[in-house]
Amino acid sequence: MDRIDLPMPERMAIMHAEMPPGPEKDDFGKVVKENLAQFEKYKKENPDIFPDQVAYSRLSLNEKRLRFLEMDSKLLNRDKADQENYEAVRLAYVSGKLNLAKRQPGQAAIFFGGEFKQGWGALFDRMWKNSVVQWKKETPSGRLWVEEGALNWSSTQ
Known part of the structure; x- marks a missing residue:
């Protein structure tokens, strides 16, 4: 399954x-x-959270992720750092920088301080792990967001 x-x-x-x-x-x-x-x-x-299943099934993976992000945003209180990343993630899907159809299992995209840093790739890639230290120096108030493209709260894809 x-x-x-x-x-x-x-x-x-x-x-x-x-x-x-x-x-x-x-x-x-x-x-x-x-x-x-x-x-x-x-x-x-909560009909606003759970759309008509037939209409939902016709959405692309990106559209489903955007809906989930919007729903998640309504239910969670985000601080400024999380909100900046949320907006960057949302824009990455809308603009096509991120496409869930191109994501391979185990891959994630990286955002920091409201900026798109790395597209789909291995989560524990040394290259970006070293970069987090530099990003924190450049944007001390920034926070890391690891985008895995979850479509529900129970798991990621």
């Missing part, structure tokens, strides 16, 4: 369906049923 685009309760239902019969599956099934019910209730109470 590699359906990281689905919310966690729906992913749990798939995991449950794939489990062998037995008491563990029965117990897990109860948890899944409860989580799905809570999730459905939450979706009904």
Whole structure:
């Protein structure tokens, strides 16, 4: 199962369906049923967060990421450093500098102090790790943002 685009309760239902019969599956099934019910209730109470699934399925990965970033922005209180990075990430997707369709598993993009620093690449690349020290000197109030392109809160792609 590699359906990281689905919310966690729906992913749990798939995991449950794939489990062998037995008491563990029965117990897990109860948890899944409860989580799905809570999730459905939450979706009904928050239609602005959970769009029509047919319309949502037609969006590009970048459009889905932008929607998630917007939703995340409404729910989280960001300080100035995070807000600067959020805006830079959003603009990178809108402008095409970042394209989730071109991202390989395990890759991330790097932002610091509201600036796009590196496109999709290995997260622990020595080149950028050394750069963070320099970026911090140049922009002491800046903060690192590692963009992995998550489409939901449960995981990244």
